[in-house]
Structures are given as structure tokens and as C-alpha cells.
Amino acid sequence: RQPRPSPPPTTHPARPHPHLQVPSKAGKRACAQGGSVARAILDGKHFAVRALTRDVATPSAQALRDLGAEVVKGDLEDKASLEAALKDVHGAFLVTNFWDHLSKEREVSQGKLVADLAKRLGLKHVVFSGLENVQKLTGGRLTVPHFDGKGEVEEYFWSIGVPMTSVRLAAYFENFLTLWKPAKASDGDYYTLAIPMGDVPMHGISVADAGAAILSIFNSPEEFLGKAVGLSAEALTVQQYCDVFSKTLGKDVRDTKITPEAYEKLSFPAAKELADMCRFYQMQQDRDVALTHRLNPRVRSFNQFISDNLGAFKGL
Numbered sequence: 001r002q003p004r005p006s007p008p009p010t011t012h013p014a015r016p017h018p019h020l021q022v023p024s025k026a027g028k029r030a031c032a033q034g035g036s037v038a039r040a041i042l043d044g045k046h047f048a049v050r051a052l053t054r055d056v057a058t059p060s061a062q063a064l065r066d067l068g069a070e071v072v073k074g075d076l077e078d079k080a081s082l083e084a085a086l087k088d089v090h091g092a093f094l095v096t097n098f099w100d101h102l103s104k105e106r107e108v109s110q111g112k113l114v115a116d117l118a119k120r121l122g123l124k125h126v127v128f129s130g131l132e133n134v135q136k137l138t139g140g141r142l143t144v145p146h147f148d149g150k151g152e153v154e155e156y157f158w159s160i161g162v163p164m165t166s167v168r169l170a171a172y173f174e175n176f177l178t179l180w181k182p183a184k185a186s187d188g189d190y191y192t193l194a195i196p197m198g199d200v201p202m203h204g205i206s207v208a209d210a211g212a213a214i215l216s217i218f219n220s221p222e223e224f225l226g227k228a229v230g231l232s233a234e235a236l237t238v239q240q241y242c243d244v245f246s247k248t249l250g251k252d253v254r255d256t257k258i259t260p261e262a263y264e265k266l267s268f269p270a271a272k273e274l275a276d277m278c279r280f281y282q283m284q285q286d287r288d289v290a291l292t293h294r295l296n297p298r299v300r301s302f303n304q305f306i307s308d309n310l311g312a313f314k315g316l
Helices: 027-045 061-064 079-087 106-121 145-159 172-179 207-218 238-249 271-285 290-295 302-308
Strands: 019-025 048-053 069-072 091-094 126-127 164-167 192-193 201-206 226-233 234-236 253-255
Touching: 019 027, 027 048, 027 061, 027 192, 027 207, 027 238, 048 061, 048 091, 061 069, 069 079, 079 106, 079 126, 091 106, 091 207, 106 145, 126 145, 126 207, 145 164, 145 271, 164 207, 172 207, 172 302, 192 238, 201 207, 201 271, 207 226, 207 290, 226 290, 238 302
Parallel strands: 019 048, 019 091, 048 069, 091 126, 126 164, 164 226, 192 253
Antiparallel strands: 201 234
């Protein structure tokens, strides 16, 4: 976000807006977060938005442009384009995407580059989509690269004195449309949900609902600068997630009671990482449901989210 000259009256009110820089495309998950934040900021009409994207011709980039954002071409690994995007901005929302390249080192490098530029250009408030450094917190017992890199970036921002708030989102409800979608059981007419959480509740939130909460953080820098804020709509046990599915879909959905030890042996590349993530979730989940509802009073429950996405389950 940036203090910018007043735009032409045909596109914005005559008063000047501070300007927020938001990445609008850096992989599917990052695009979802960036798009949610950009739309919320534009709806709030207090800040103008400059959205950074690798491809300004995509439908998502055009949609933001139609809503009033300035869309510019850039990349989190291109210093020149980043510097141009951050020039004269008041603040920025930063989301990196480990899953775009599966490299913790690249994610850390991207985050540190933005931090260095934010420091040099004098940004007043950066909101970073961070997570805990699990490897550090557990003394190396657990390794969750898509958490750990973000944790390193958090620490770096604060260590060099950038005014930054880290928002740590709970598990995305959107994961239940893909990775954690109920699967047909091989031995009967029912479906199963396999998440290695035992009976410990797991926090969750729709990424689409994060944008309004993050806008509230931008609007209250005196409360949130220098802090890590955990966002969550609610925390449910795996059995409770199954109960919501069963009631909403009219299907029998059951908890497999899978253990982390069994989960990490499943045949997909991130199985060990996600097993360690759930081990960490069983140890600690610093997410604040009450605060999240204060920041976004319209945040949806899991039941509301599934009801809004019934089309994703037509094949069950």
C-alpha cells in the first residue's frame, strides 16, 4: 500500500489514498490469499491497491483491474520489478508459496528480498502470511518446510526492524475440496476422512474469509504491529468434520483414525511433511477464534463453507 497522488476522478474519489501492494498471483494458494486480501481492501475503499502478478493478462488479474486495482507485472525473485512495485507504497501484504517450487530456501530468499526492500523504502506496515518455524520450535524433531521457511522470514523481518504483522492462517477449509476430500471406502458404502489428528481439534478457516480480517489489521496498526496473529474460524475434531460432511452431504463419512506414523507412509510426496504438521498441530495451535471473529464478523464456519461449496462434492 502506498501514499499515491490522487487518481483521475473518473476512477477514484478525489481524495488521495494510501496505497497497498498485494501479490495477486504466485501459485494457486498464494493467488487465493492475495486475491482475497486485494478484494477486501478494494471493498473497504480506504486504500488503493497495486497488485503484483507474473502475468497481467490472466482472468484473475483482469478481475482485480475491473475492481479498481492497479495491476503490475513482477516476480518475487526479480528485485527490479519488486522495487518498482513497492516504490512510494505505504505498506504491503506478502504471501509466498512453497508449493510453487517445493524449496524452503527459495521461499526464504523471496521473503528476505521483500523485507530488505521494505526496510530500505521505508514501508510503514507489512502484513506477511507467515507460519511457525516448526523445526526450530521442536529442536529439529519435526520438519515442516512450508512452515519453517515462513517462520524464518518472520524472524528476519523483525530482526531488521521492518514494521510487520505476521498472520498465521489455520488449515484452509479449501483443502477439504481437494487433498482432504472424503474418499469412498473400499469395504462398504461409506466415505472416509484421513487426517492424523487423533482427538485433538484442528483449527480451520476459508482463505476467502482471511482478506477482511487482514484488512482490519491494516486498519489498526497500533494494535498489531510487531505481533503474530493466528486466524481461525473454529476448531473441530476430525470426527466433527466428518459429522458436518455427513449431515450436509447426506453421506456416511467416517474418521479413519489414521496415525501420523501411518499417514507419513502414504504414497504422495508431501505425506511425511503433512504428518509432521499434524504432529505439531497436536502440540500447539496458536490460533485465536475470538479475535478472528472480531476482525471479520462474517467469517464462515466449516458447515457454512461446505454448504457454499456443495458443487465440489457432486461426484461422491
